[in-house]
Amino acid sequence: MSNDIICNGNAANLPSLNVVKTPIKYEMDPAGNFDWLLHIYYARQDFSSCEALIDQLLDTQLNPEYLYFVRGQIRRNQEKYYEALKYFQLAINLNSKNIENFKEIGKTLYLMGRYEQALEVYREAEELSNRPDNEIFHFIGEILLLSDNPNSRQEAKQYFQKAVEHGKMIDSFKRLAELHRQEKDYSKAVEVLEACLQISPESTEILTEISVLYLKINETQKAFDKLLNVTDINAGCPLGLLAFGAILQSRGDVDGALAKYKQIHGCDNVETSELWNNVGLCFFKKKKNFVAISCLRKSVWLAPLNYNALYNMSLIYITAKQYASGFHTLAAAISLRKESAECYMLLGICLQKLKDNENALLAFERSSGLVKPNMKSPLVFLNSAIFLYQMGKTEAAAVNFNNFVEESKEFVLSTELKFQATKLKAMLQQSNCESLVESLGRLDEENENEKDNLPLEVTAKVMVTPQKLNN
Known part of the structure; x- marks a missing residue:
């Protein structure tokens, strides 16, 4: 191809434009600091390049603390815990004031299951640290939760509170909220998770957990609003749909709840015990007992x-x-919760229907004895009173009836229960029971705040989160 061009009517000859590029060679200065390059390799999980660079730099650096630190982390990721401890210890030998080395040793011991030693290391790191360290507080709290000492739980709670105040670890917020929830301090748990939302505002897990807690304190509208946020972020969130369905179910919208549960069933690999429990209760509400079972x-x-x-x-x-099947199922439930007054009450009903009055009496007596002062279980006393009256034990029936009247003061009774209670009172009065209360007039009075109370009845348990055995 010719390089000539025509310029002002004359041919002009141009020089060649071929450019020769000389490759640039980078040379590593033996005295240079390449910690930045090592960090990049480690962040990319390029452990082979990390190892090669560490081997190259170990003989040249005067203070290879960071090299040992990174190699220890690599060994821990490879689950070579003893080698990891060796390298972290070498780093501490070079710099005994760097708490990061102590934290990594504590974390390694924690992963090895050596909790007491890990706690000692974290305690030492806490003393050496010249500023509050939320990571140290968090792991001390985690280890204390694993202790058998009952006082350790309260101390762990204090450390998680410190971690929340001095850092932004989402796990610390979750742990603290979980402890409040286990103590049934749901308002405090909501407060902690609301603060966590400032760090992760689009976390569907946290939003759903807040909505579940709102349900527990009967703040259904706030729970509904949080779930709307969940569906805006992720319309197919299974736990959000489950909680959404539970709210609709509690409001009596069974068809709407079933529609939400159907969406969960359409998700891949999502099939939980809680989902089928709630679906069964929807069919129970529709009086389709066999489908519910x-x-x-x-x-x-x-x-x-x-x-x-x-x-x-x-x-x-x-x-x-189906009283025989009910008996066997209740026996399994009681084996999980031996202090459940409602279960023993239902067991007494089953045994009564099965003509085993002797054991039914024991079950009713057990159910009445399990009701604690802070528990409101008036229906237990009413069923016990009815059974005792049928057995001819009028004085004992009157005592249980008096307990029922006292326990039911904070409830709005359904029409059926008012009828049964009034009928039982009349029968006991005909039996001249001296211990019977004089009046049941309050059962016929209308409660001005009726809409804010729940009807007194044996209610099924709608579930929005997996049930824990220690609850």
């Missing part, structure tokens, strides 16, 4: 130790007049 059997099959599912299934068995 099938759903609850599925729930129990997925989680045999789910107390709520067993309790609900026994309730439906009794409604369907």
Whole structure:
């Protein structure tokens, strides 16, 4: 190809434009600091390049503390814990005031299951640190939770509170909220998780957990608003849909709840005991008892130790007049919660229907004895009073009836329960029971705040989170 061009009518000859590029060679200065390059390799999880660079620099650097530190982290990622401890110890030998080395040793010991030694290391790091360190506080709290000492739980709570105040570790917020929830301080748990939302405002897990806690304190509208945020972020969030369905179910919108549960069932690999429990209760509300029992059997099959599912299934068995099946299911539920007054009450009903009055009496007496002062279980006393009256034990029936009247003061009674209570009172008065209360007039009075109270009845347990055995 010619390089000539025509310029002003004359041919002009141009020089060649070929450019020869000389490759640039980078040479590593033996005295230079390449910690930045090592950090980049480690952040990329390029451990082979890390190892090669460490081997190259170990002989040249006068203070290879960071090299040992990174190699220790690599060994821990490879689950070579003893080698990791060796390298972290070499780093401490070079700089005994760097708390990061102590934190990594503590974390390694924690992963090895050597909790007491890990706690000692973190305590030492806490003393050496010249400023509050949220990571140290968090791991001390985690280790204290694993202790058998009952006082350690409160100390762990204090450390998680410190971690929340001095850092932004989401796990610390979750742990602290979980401890408040286990103590049934739901308002405090909500406060902690609301603060966590400032760090991660689009976390569907945290938003759903807040909505569940709002449900526990009967703030259904706030729970509904949080779940709307969940569906805006992720319309197919299974736990959000489950909580959404539970709210609709509690409001009596069974068809709307079933629609939400159907969306969960359409998700891949999402099939939980809680889902089938709630679906079963929807069919129970529709008076389709046999379909409800099938759903609850599925729930129990997925989680045999789910107390709520067993309790609900026994309730439906009794409604369907399958008393023998109800007895066996209640026996399984009681084995999980031996202090459940409601379970013993239902067991007494089953035994009464099965003509075993002697054991039914023991079950009713057990249920009445399990009611604690802070528990409001008036229905336990009413059923016990009715059974005792039928057995001819009028004085004992009157005592239970008086307990029922006292316990039911904070409830709005359904029409059926008012009728049964008034009828039982009349029968006891005909028996001239001296211990019977004089009046049941309050049962016929209308409560001005009726809409803010729950009707007194044996209620099924709608579930929005997996049931824990220690609750």
